[in-house]
Every structure is written in C-alpha cells, then in structure tokens.
Amino acid sequence: MKLISSLTSPFGRKVRIVLAEKHIDYQLVEDSPHDPDNQIAAQNPLGKVPVLLLDDGKPLYDSSVIVDYLDQISPVGKLIPADHRQGISVKRWEALADGITDAAILVVMESRRPPAQQSAEWSAKQRAKVDRGLERVAADLAERKWCTGDSFTLADIAVGCMLGYLDMRFPDLQWTTLHPNLAELRARLDARPSFADTRPPAV
Ligand SMILES: N[C@@H](CCC(=O)N[C@@H](CS)C(=O)NCC(=O)O)C(=O)O
Structure with a gap:
C-alpha cells in the first residue's frame, strides 16, 4: 500500500498514526495540494490528501474511509469498536x-x-x-x-x-x-x- 500525503496534513497524520498503531507496512508518497505540480488529482478528483493506494492500484479517500478500511483489514490494535x-x-x-x-x-x-x-x-x-x-x-x-x-x-x-x-x-x-x-x-x-x-x- 502507498499513502499519498504531505507531512503537515492533519488528516494524513491521522492515517499515519492508525497505520503505526496497527503495525501495517506502507510506503509514504509525499505530495502536497499546495504544490502547483502536484499529482494528487490523478488519484483523487477532489485534489485532496490523504489518498491510500491499495496494492491493486485502487485509490481510497477520504481519511475517514481510509481509517475504517485499515481498522477492518487487521485485528491488531482495534481502533473502532465492533459494537x-x-x-x-x-x-x-x-x-x-x-x-x-x-x-x-x-x-x-x-x-x-x-x-x-x-x-x-x-x-x-x-x-x-x-x-x-x-x-x-x-x-x-x-x-x-x-x-x-x-x-x-x-x-x-x-x-x-x-x-x-x-x-x-x-x-x-x-x-x-x-x-x-x-x-x-x-x-x-x-x-x-x-x-x-x-x-x-x-x-
Ligand atoms: N475530508 C478530507 C479532508 C482532506 C483535506 O482537506 N486535506 C487537505 C490537506 S490537510 C487538502 O488536501 N486540501 C486541498 C484542497 O482542499 O484543495 C479527509 O478527511 O481526508
């Protein structure tokens, strides 16, 4: 998995913390919506970070959807109660x-x-x-x-x-x-x- 985000994005940070807490490996691809040459819209038409690129190349956004997904794929360190x-x-x-x-x-x-x-x-x-x-x-x-x-x-x-x-x-x-x-x-x-x-x- 690849995570497209800037280092200053609070929403990107939320996803990075979830990845760390759940011990999920990923590659961080730094990009910023404020960089005029950014490539974000190719993955997210809204032009926003974070975007999670799944191994099959499918992009997931926004951060709330990404963290739901991450919490489901690994039982380690459950962050959203099943109840x-x-x-x-x-x-x-x-x-x-x-x-x-x-x-x-x-x-x-x-x-x-x-x-x-x-x-x-x-x-x-x-x-x-x-x-x-x-x-x-x-x-x-x-x-x-x-x-x-x-x-x-x-x-x-x-x-x-x-x-x-x-x-x-x-x-x-x-x-x-x-x-x-x-x-x-x-x-x-x-x-x-x-x-x-x-x-x-x-x-
Ligand atoms: N609801 C989105 C918000 C994402 C968001 O606003 N990201 C900012 C960076 S912190 C962004 O990409 N802004 C660029 C823009 O609004 O065009 C999420 O949770 O992922």
Whole structure:
C-alpha cells in the first residue's frame, strides 16, 4: 500500500498514526495540494490528501474511509469498536475533530488570499466553529482518560491530530489554558511513538 500525503496534513497524520498503531507496512508518497505540480488529482478528483493506494492500484479517500478500511483489514490494535453504538460514538468524535480541523484550515487558507479578497466575516464564522468545537470536545472528555470508553481509540487519534494542527497553525490560540483536560490528553497522546513519529515539521 502507498499513502499519498504531505507531512503537515492533519488528516494524513491521522492515517499515519492508525497505520503505526496497527503495525501495517506502507510506503509514504509525499505530495502536497499546495504544490502547483502536484499529482494528487490523478488519484483523487477532489485534489485532496490523504489518498491510500491499495496494492491493486485502487485509490481510497477520504481519511475517514481510509481509517475504517485499515481498522477492518487487521485485528491488531482495534481502533473502532465492533459494537455498533460504541463504533458510532467513536465516528462522531472523529467527525467533530475533523470538522474543527476543516474550519481551522479554511481560516488559514483565507489568510493566504490577497488581503483585498479576504473576508473577516467568513474567517470569524470558521473561527467560531473551532472555538465551539473545542468547547464541546473538552466538555465531552471531562475528566476521563480517553475520549470514549476506557481505552485508546480512533476518537483520541482524531482529537490529537486536530490539536496538533491548532498548535502548528494557531500558536496563539491558548487552548491549553482554556481546556486543561485537553492538554492532559495531548500529553498522554504525545507519549505514544505513533504520535511522536508523525509530529508535523516546523513551519
Ligand atoms: N475530508 C478530507 C479532508 C482532506 C483535506 O482537506 N486535506 C487537505 C490537506 S490537510 C487538502 O488536501 N486540501 C486541498 C484542497 O482542499 O484543495 C479527509 O478527511 O481526508
């Protein structure tokens, strides 16, 4: 299998962490949607990373589909509980964390447009999603060790990648002060080799 992703993509990182936690071998093919010569659209018409290329050449996207696939093909380190209710709960956490990341990415993209074309209203709307989302994640985590149940799951991976993206792109956000329980979760996650080995490069 080959994984097409950039090293800074939080969604690509989510997949790389799942691959590491499940001890699945793969080859990383680095490509970035921001590189004008990128080859991503040949595999994903949406032009987004990550894309997982299966051994028969079929491309899988998006990250949520890829991690479902990976969790099914190997019983090692199950990350999405087989029980339907518990599994859906994990996917709801993933959707919330990914949605926060999507909104944060839109804020970054807007800030890279020519100043005259930027909309402060649009950015504020996306930023409000980030703030509300973080409040919900922190409230739902409460004093627990992991996001769902009493073990590490895909929910924790998605939340960890979202927090890692905020650290990379919004160093002034101070979410650790606002939500100390998320800072504790982040510390637990950062101690795992899968997180340490996929930390985004300094930008
Ligand atoms: N829902 C997608 C989101 C993927 C995504 O937005 N990736 C970004 C990089 S982090 C991208 O490729 N952006 C390029 C674009 O939107 O054109 C997933 O979970 O894989």
